[in-house]
Amino acid sequence: MTMLKIADKRQFWSGFFFFCIGAGALVHLPADLGTAASMGPGYFPMLLGICLVIFGGGSMFFGVRSSEKLELGPIPFLPLIMILGGVVAFSFLLRPVGLVVALFFLVGLSCYHLVRTHPFRVLLTYLFLLALTWFVFIYVIQLPIELIRQ
Amino acid sequence: MELLQNLHLGFSVALDPINVLFCLIGAAGGTLVGILPGIGPITAIAMLLPLTFKMPAIGALIMLSGIYYGAHHAGSTTAIMLNMPGEPTSVVICLDGHPMARAGRAGPALCISALGSFFAGCASIVAIAGLSPLLAEMSMMFGPAEYFSTIVMALVTASVLTNDKRLTTLSMSVLGLLLGCIGTDLTTGDERYTFGVPALTDAVNFVAIAVGLFAFTEVVMNVGFPVQRALAMAKVTGLFPTRKDLKESWKPVLRGTALGGFLGIFPGTGPLLSSFASYAMERQLADDPSRFGQGAIEGVAGPEAANNAAALTHFIPMLTLGIPAGAAMALMLGALQIQGISPGPQVLTKYPDLFWGVVASMWIGNMMLLVLNLPMIGIWIRLLRVPFQTLYPGILAFCCIGTYSVMSQAFDVRLAALFGLVGVMFKAMNCSPAPLVLAVVLAPLLEENFRRAMIMSSGDASVFVARPISLCILLLTVVLALMLSMRRGSFSRLVSGRFAFILGRKPV
Numbered sequence: 001m002t003m004l005k006i007a008d009k010r011q012f013w014s015g016f017f018f019f020c021i022g023a024g025a026l027v028h029l030p031a032d033l034g035t036a037a038s039m040g041p042g043y044f045p046m047l048l049g050i051c052l053v054i055f056g057g058g059s060m061f062f063g064v065r066s067s068e069k070l071e072l073g074p075i076p077f078l079p080l081i082m083i084l085g086g087v088v089a090f091s092f093l094l095r096p097v098g099l100v101v102a103l104f105f106l107v108g109l110s111c112y113h114l115v116r117t118h119p120f121r122v123l124l125t126y127l128f129l130l131a132l133t134w135f136v137f138i139y140v141i142q143l144p145i146e147l148i149r150q
Numbered sequence: 151m152e153l154l155q156n157l158h159l160g161f162s163v164a165l166d167p168i169n170v171l172f173c174l175i176g177a178a179g180g181t182l183v184g185i186l187p188g189i190g191p192i193t194a195i196a197m198l199l200p201l202t203f204k205m206p207a208i209g210a211l212i213m214l215s216g217i218y219y220g221a222h223h224a225g226s227t228t229a230i231m232l233n234m235p236g237e238p239t240s241v242v243i244c245l246d247g248h249p250m251a252r253a254g255r256a257g258p259a260l261c262i263s264a265l266g267s268f269f270a271g272c273a274s275i276v277a278i279a280g281l282s283p284l285l286a287e288m289s290m291m292f293g294p295a296e297y298f299s300t301i302v303m304a305l306v307t308a309s310v311l312t313n314d315k316r317l318t319t320l321s322m323s324v325l326g327l328l329l330g331c332i333g334t335d336l337t338t339g340d341e342r343y344t345f346g347v348p349a350l351t352d353a354v355n356f357v358a359i360a361v362g363l364f365a366f367t368e369v370v371m372n373v374g375f376p377v378q379r380a381l382a383m384a385k386v387t388g389l390f391p392t393r394k395d396l397k398e399s400w401k402p403v404l405r406g407t408a409l410g411g412f413l414g415i416f417p418g419t420g421p422l423l424s425s426f427a428s429y430a431m432e433r434q435l436a437d438d439p440s441r442f443g444q445g446a447i448e449g450v451a452g453p454e455a456a457n458n459a460a461a462l463t464h465f466i467p468m469l470t471l472g473i474p475a476g477a478a479m480a481l482m483l484g485a486l487q488i489q490g491i492s493p494g495p496q497v498l499t500k501y502p503d504l505f506w507g508v509v510a511s512m513w514i515g516n517m518m519l520l521v522l523n524l525p526m527i528g529i530w531i532r533l534l535r536v537p538f539q540t541l542y543p544g545i546l547a548f549c550c551i552g553t554y555s556v557m558s559q560a561f562d563v564r565l566a567a568l569f570g571l572v573g574v575m576f577k578a579m580n581c582s583p584a585p586l587v588l589a590v591v592l593a594p595l596l597e598e599n600f601r602r603a604m605i606m607s608s609g610d611a612s613v614f615v616a617r618p619i620s621l622c623i624l625l626l627t628v629v630l631a632l633m634l635s636m637r638r639g640s641f642s643r644l645v646s647g648r649f650a651f652i653l654g655r656k657p658v
Contacts (some may be wrong), residue, residue, distance in 0.1 A: 037609030076374020091563035
């Protein structure tokens with residue numbers, strides 16, 4: 001048996017992704033399915049899960065058989081980790097500590113490539129954004145966000 | 151005379167100074183944010199959404215629609231100046247708008263696109279005023295089966311225009327529907343797919359999904375693979391179109407307005423379809439079709455007018471049926487639901503001031519856009535040159551606070567981060583996320599009507615083809631999907647470069 005050659009990697013892997021989500025949805029289906037005439041909470045997700053498994057499987061099949069060869073697009077790993085890391089840090093810090101600290105981590109982490117070369121620029125960005133978000137969100141539209149947790 | 155009464159009511163609401171102010175803030179804010187590099191209309195709306203939370207419903211919707219068409223118009227500006235469409239609807243504007251800009255005629259292109267939009271706006275508002283009571287009455291005849299078919303039509307046709315593989319877009323729609331099932335089942339009260347997370351018991355926060363898939367993904371991709379924008383920049387010399395330009399564009403504008411206004415009434419498809427259809431029509435009608443793609447002004451005037459007309463008439467199905475066209479409108483609809491107004495035929499009778507006020511404010515907003523855009527075009531163009539590097543921390547901060555403040559849930563921000571990760575994966579796999587966001591918003595409506603239709607038919611699925619209106623809608627869906635599939639060949643060759651930019655980030 002020769003190794004399976006995947007021609008269109010984009011379609012194959014997206015199909016694989018959909019297949020997994022569909023299968024996951026079917027495994028975790030709400031217990032009560034009901035019948036077509038009186039559907040329980042699980043009926044509609046079941047149909048969707050089945051569709052997703054079929055479509056995903058189809059995509060995998062056609063991805064292998066495809067006539068055009070397509071590699072996966074590039075993924076910028078470092079920006080991905082640092083920027084989304086900043087967002088996650090923001091979400092964990094906002095309520096317990098306040099906007100001042102949360103925004104500091106968001107700006108600091110997402111500008112990771114500038115922190116060492118242009119530290120003042122990052123600091124200025126941070127201070128400017130702090131003033132702007134305070135003015136717009138806290139002063140003008142009074143969202144329940146605290147600058148520093150009391 | 152009802153028409154005049156309605157318009158009178160609308161303008162008396164929209165001309166209330168505070169609403170004029172909201173409209174101005176929305177239109178200016180939408181233009182400002184939409185024109186900044188790396189921000190499409192969807193991100194612009196998501197970023198500015200929290201500004202509307204504390205407002206009265208009318209003011210909020212007026213401002214949101216201001217943001218929508220402000221950002222939308224800004225999308226045309228970036229399409230002309232930089233060959234970067236903000237949304238699929240502006241892809242067509244790139245085809246001839248950017249060649250015009252490269253030939254030093256960016257001014258006339260921008261001017262014609264603004265004037266065309268404005269004219270289309272005026273005409274469609276009259277059309278809305280005349281038609282919507284009629285259409286609202288028609289929508290009263292819609293039973294669950296018809297609703298179901300209409301939503302299916304919206305989902306199928308809205309995803310047909312993306313350049314992806316058909317199976318992929320269908321899967322994206324189904325995935326969106328599945329995400330829309332998360333939370334408490336409205337009929338039985340059972341929790342579904344909440345995995346014990348309290349923040350998910352209500353429903354999944356669609357703002358978090360949109361922010362993750364659009365804003366965060368864009369930021370990550372732009373930081374990872376910076377695009378040289380300055381090189382693509384064209385010079386603007388002379389704003390005003392020549393007499394020849396005007397002579398060549400008034401007919402396309404008229405045709406585009408009629409076409410867009412008509413197509414916009416169809417739920418889910420209108421605005422997306424209309425700019426493509428108008429471009430194709432102008433090319434068919436032109437004496438010398440070879441000029442298209444080389445900077446033919448008809449190719450800017452027609453689609454731009456069609457697009458705007460469709461976006462306006464689309465407010466009828468959006469407000470009376472609750473079916474948005476595309477992800478940007480889905481976001482607006484979601485914001486309306488946050489305000490406690492659920493769309494439906496009752497919107498016209500229960501909130502006439504809201505409906506007509508918003509319609510009238512769109513006319514005022516279009517006029518503001520004309521004033522904002524033409525004399526101040528120099529300022530906007532300078533904004534185009536702002537490097538993305540200095541902008542993106544601000545985008546992130548606004549998006550994070552915005553996502554948090556929808557429900558005051560820190561979990562939603564992490565959810566957005568997760569969808570940012572998924573969005574980057576989708577980019578690598580060449581899946582466009584717009585059908586998914588649309589499906590998330592439509593999922594509850596689809597399920598509810600599916601259920602009701604099946605209860606009424608005691609479990610017989612043939613009800614969807616047995617009822618004549620429903621059957622017509624489904625047949626129309628099939629015809630549209632087939633037509634677009636066949637057309638797609640020629641279109642995708644035409645626009646593949648531009649689509650690749652939206653979907654796969656290959657520089658044009």
